[in-house]
Amino acid sequence: MTANFTPAKATATNDDDEINLLELFFALYEKKFFIAIVTFFFVCLGVAFALLSTPIYRANAVIQVEQKSSSIPGLSEVSDLFGGESSAVTEIELIRSRKVIGVAVEKELLDISVEPTYFPVIGKALALRGKGITLWGGASGNEVIEVTRFMVPEHRYGQPHKLESLGSGGYKLYSPSGDALLSGRQGELVEAGEYSVFIQQLSADPGVEFTIGKKRFLNTILQYQQNMSVTEKGKDSGIIVLSLDNESPQRAEDILNQIASAYIRQNVERQSAEAAQSLEFLHRQLPDVRLNLEGAEDKFNQYQVEAGSVDISVETEALLSQVVAIESDIAHLKLQKAELDRKYTSDHPTYVAWQEQLNELTLRKNELNEKVKGLPYTQQELLGLRRDLEVSTEIYTQMLNNIQELDIARAGAVGNVRLIDEAATNVTAPVKPNKKMIVFLSFVLGFLLAVAIVLIRKALHNGVETPDEIENIGLPVYATVPLSEGQLKLNQANEVKAKKDDDIARISAQLLADYDPTDVSIEALRSLRTSLHFAMLESKSNTIMISGASPGVGKSFVSANLAVLLANSGKHVLLIDADMRKGPLHTMMGIDNSIGLSDVLSKQSPLSSAIRRTEIPTLYLVPRGAAPPNPSELLMSETFTDCMERVKEKFDFVIVDTPPILAVTDANVIGQQVGVSFLVVRYGLNSAKEIELSCKRFAQANVPVKGAIFNAVERKASGYGYGYKNYNYSYEYKSEN
Structure with missing residues (x-):
C-alpha cells in the first residue's frame, strides 16, 4: 500500500495572513x-x-528696554515714522554676547568646576536632602569648598582632577591619571609646575574627595549661551526675561544677576559713548556753521548800507518765512546724515525714509524759489540775504543747544535699560x-x-493552538487531551522519589490513569480508546504506533495511559518502548530496564524475558533495554518483524511508543510493522509546518498516519490560541543509558 499525504489547501479568506485583533487581545490577556x-x-x-x-531650579530676572532716542534731535522721529528694527531683538543678542556673559564667567569663576564625590546612585540624593550620611568614604553633603584659583596645563583643560581632603583645611591634588601633584592648605597659594591652586575655604572630613576641573573660558561662555534663555515677554513689549537652570538656587541667582548687571553697565557705557561721538561730530561742524552765519550777517549788513531802505510787502514776508522754515529743515536733515551713515546702510528703512524726506523738502524748496523769481530784483536779493541770515542763525542756535544737551547726557548717562526684577528662584518647585x-x-x-x-x-512562537489548525493540514484529530495539573504533581512526586533512591526498580511509580482516573486528560484518552474501535476496523493488525514530530510532545504519556485504559477495559495489552535511545516507559511504570527490546533485537535475550508484567494484571511492558549504538539497524532486522508477528497474536492490543519522526528515522521503520499510526502534537510546541513535514516523512516511507492526538492543550482566555509559520526543524536526539 502506498501512503500519500496531500496538505489541505488554504481557504480563500486566507485567515492565517490576517491580523486578528481579538486574538491579539486574548494573547495579551493571557x-x-x-x-x-x-x-x-x-x-x-x-x-x-x-x-x-538631582533637583534643578530655575532663576528668573526681568529687564525693561526703553525705546532709545537718537543723539541728534529729529533722527528718532524719522525712524519711528518709517519703521525700524525692534530694539528688544538687538538687546537680546547683546545680553547673549560673549562680552556680557564673559563678565559673569570671570567674576563667578564659572570656568572652575568642583563637586564632592558621593556614594554612587543614592549618595548625592541623601546629601541633597541633608541626611548627612557618609557611605564608604562618600561625601555627606555638609562639606564646604571655595576655590578661587585653579590653573592647569593646556592639555589638562576639561579633564577631571581629584582633590582629597586631609582634614583641618589641608588637601592633596591628584592628576586625572591618579598621580599626586601637590599638597596645600586653605588660604595658601600653591604652585607646582603649570599648576596653581588657591582654596579660600575647605571644610571636609579627612578622606572625602572632590572632583575639580578647569574649563576653557570660551567653552564656558558658549555653554552658558546655550543654557541661558533670553526671551521678550510679548511682542514689542520691551520686557526681557532671563532664565537659567542650576542645581543650586543661589548659584543660579548669582550668575543671572552678574549677567544682568554686566549688560546694564555696558548699556550705560554704550549710551555715553554714543553721546560722545555725536558731541564730537557737532563740535567739528560748529566752526563751519559759525563762519556761514558771520558771512550771512556781513552780506546782509553790506547790502543795507549800499541799497538803503527797501520796503518788503506782506506777501514777500510770508514767502520769506516759508523759505526759511524749509531751509532750516533741510539743514537739520543734512546734519543727521553723518549719524545715519554710521548706524545704517543705504538700503535700511530708516535711511531710505530720511532720503525721501529730504527729497520732499528739496522739491518744496524749488517750488518756493520759482515764486521768488517772480518778485522785483531788489526784493529777490534782499529776500535771499535775509533767508541766509535767518537760516544760519537758527542752525547755529540749534547746534549750541544740542551741544549743551549732549554734554549733560554724557555726564549723567543712565542707558535705556533697567532691571525690573532681580534674579529669584522658587526653591519649593524645582523645574526638573x-x-x-x-x-x-x-x-x-x-x-x-x-x-x-x-x-x-x-x-x-509558531506552535499550533487549535485542532482546526491541524485539520487544515489534512490530518484528522482523534483526541484533544487537556494539560493535566495532576500529571504535573505526579511528575514532581516521582522526581523526589528518584532522587532519594537510585534503584528505579524499587520506586513505586504511578501513571495518571491509575493515580487519578477522573482527570480530564484521562477522560480525553477514554474518548480516544472509543475512537480506536472504529480506527482498527480497517487496520491490517491490532498494533498501534504512537509517534511525535519532536521530543517532549508527550507521546510516552499518551502511550502509557492509553495502554492502562485498554487494560482496565479487560483487554490484554502489550506496551513496547521502541525508543531505544531515551525511552522512559520503564521509569514511568517502575520496572527494571536490565532486559528490554534492544537486548531482544540484538539476540542477547529471548522475547519472553523482555515482556514484563506490570501492576495492572492485563498490561505488559517491553522496556527499551540498554541503549544500542545502532537502533535503526536493529529495527530493520528480521528479528523485530518476527517479534511483532508473535506479540500481535498473543495480545489484544500492541502499542509501540517510538522516537520522534523529525529527529530519527526509527518511526518510519516501525510504521512498516503496525496497523495504525498516530501522531502526537503538543499544544503550542509543534508548528503546522512540523506536522506537515512529519506526515510527508511517513508518506515517503509508505506509512499512513491515521490521525493526530492533540496533547497538553491549555485552557486559555480565548479558548484556543492561534499559531504562526516556521520552516526550520533540527533536533538533537542522543541515547540515554
Missing part, C-alpha cells in the same frame, strides 16, 4: 500578570529615578525632574515594552 510585573518594575525604576535625581511625568512615562514604557515582548514572542 500574559496579564507578566505585563503587570514588567510595568510595575518600570514604575519602580521611574519612582527611584524621580526620587534620586518632573516626577509625575517620569513615573507616567515609566508606566507607559514598561507597559509598551511588556506588550511588545508578548507580541514578539507570539510572533516567534
Whole structure:
C-alpha cells in the first residue's frame, strides 16, 4: 500500500495572513500578570529615578528696554515714522554676547568646576536632602569648598582632577591619571609646575574627595549661551526675561544677576559713548556753521548800507518765512546724515525714509524759489540775504543747544535699560525632574515594552493552538487531551522519589490513569480508546504506533495511559518502548530496564524475558533495554518483524511508543510493522509546518498516519490560541543509558 499525504489547501479568506485583533487581545490577556510585573518594575525604576535625581531650579530676572532716542534731535522721529528694527531683538543678542556673559564667567569663576564625590546612585540624593550620611568614604553633603584659583596645563583643560581632603583645611591634588601633584592648605597659594591652586575655604572630613576641573573660558561662555534663555515677554513689549537652570538656587541667582548687571553697565557705557561721538561730530561742524552765519550777517549788513531802505510787502514776508522754515529743515536733515551713515546702510528703512524726506523738502524748496523769481530784483536779493541770515542763525542756535544737551547726557548717562526684577528662584518647585511625568512615562514604557515582548514572542512562537489548525493540514484529530495539573504533581512526586533512591526498580511509580482516573486528560484518552474501535476496523493488525514530530510532545504519556485504559477495559495489552535511545516507559511504570527490546533485537535475550508484567494484571511492558549504538539497524532486522508477528497474536492490543519522526528515522521503520499510526502534537510546541513535514516523512516511507492526538492543550482566555509559520526543524536526539 502506498501512503500519500496531500496538505489541505488554504481557504480563500486566507485567515492565517490576517491580523486578528481579538486574538491579539486574548494573547495579551493571557500574559496579564507578566505585563503587570514588567510595568510595575518600570514604575519602580521611574519612582527611584524621580526620587534620586538631582533637583534643578530655575532663576528668573526681568529687564525693561526703553525705546532709545537718537543723539541728534529729529533722527528718532524719522525712524519711528518709517519703521525700524525692534530694539528688544538687538538687546537680546547683546545680553547673549560673549562680552556680557564673559563678565559673569570671570567674576563667578564659572570656568572652575568642583563637586564632592558621593556614594554612587543614592549618595548625592541623601546629601541633597541633608541626611548627612557618609557611605564608604562618600561625601555627606555638609562639606564646604571655595576655590578661587585653579590653573592647569593646556592639555589638562576639561579633564577631571581629584582633590582629597586631609582634614583641618589641608588637601592633596591628584592628576586625572591618579598621580599626586601637590599638597596645600586653605588660604595658601600653591604652585607646582603649570599648576596653581588657591582654596579660600575647605571644610571636609579627612578622606572625602572632590572632583575639580578647569574649563576653557570660551567653552564656558558658549555653554552658558546655550543654557541661558533670553526671551521678550510679548511682542514689542520691551520686557526681557532671563532664565537659567542650576542645581543650586543661589548659584543660579548669582550668575543671572552678574549677567544682568554686566549688560546694564555696558548699556550705560554704550549710551555715553554714543553721546560722545555725536558731541564730537557737532563740535567739528560748529566752526563751519559759525563762519556761514558771520558771512550771512556781513552780506546782509553790506547790502543795507549800499541799497538803503527797501520796503518788503506782506506777501514777500510770508514767502520769506516759508523759505526759511524749509531751509532750516533741510539743514537739520543734512546734519543727521553723518549719524545715519554710521548706524545704517543705504538700503535700511530708516535711511531710505530720511532720503525721501529730504527729497520732499528739496522739491518744496524749488517750488518756493520759482515764486521768488517772480518778485522785483531788489526784493529777490534782499529776500535771499535775509533767508541766509535767518537760516544760519537758527542752525547755529540749534547746534549750541544740542551741544549743551549732549554734554549733560554724557555726564549723567543712565542707558535705556533697567532691571525690573532681580534674579529669584522658587526653591519649593524645582523645574526638573518632573516626577509625575517620569513615573507616567515609566508606566507607559514598561507597559509598551511588556506588550511588545508578548507580541514578539507570539510572533516567534509558531506552535499550533487549535485542532482546526491541524485539520487544515489534512490530518484528522482523534483526541484533544487537556494539560493535566495532576500529571504535573505526579511528575514532581516521582522526581523526589528518584532522587532519594537510585534503584528505579524499587520506586513505586504511578501513571495518571491509575493515580487519578477522573482527570480530564484521562477522560480525553477514554474518548480516544472509543475512537480506536472504529480506527482498527480497517487496520491490517491490532498494533498501534504512537509517534511525535519532536521530543517532549508527550507521546510516552499518551502511550502509557492509553495502554492502562485498554487494560482496565479487560483487554490484554502489550506496551513496547521502541525508543531505544531515551525511552522512559520503564521509569514511568517502575520496572527494571536490565532486559528490554534492544537486548531482544540484538539476540542477547529471548522475547519472553523482555515482556514484563506490570501492576495492572492485563498490561505488559517491553522496556527499551540498554541503549544500542545502532537502533535503526536493529529495527530493520528480521528479528523485530518476527517479534511483532508473535506479540500481535498473543495480545489484544500492541502499542509501540517510538522516537520522534523529525529527529530519527526509527518511526518510519516501525510504521512498516503496525496497523495504525498516530501522531502526537503538543499544544503550542509543534508548528503546522512540523506536522506537515512529519506526515510527508511517513508518506515517503509508505506509512499512513491515521490521525493526530492533540496533547497538553491549555485552557486559555480565548479558548484556543492561534499559531504562526516556521520552516526550520533540527533536533538533537542522543541515547540515554
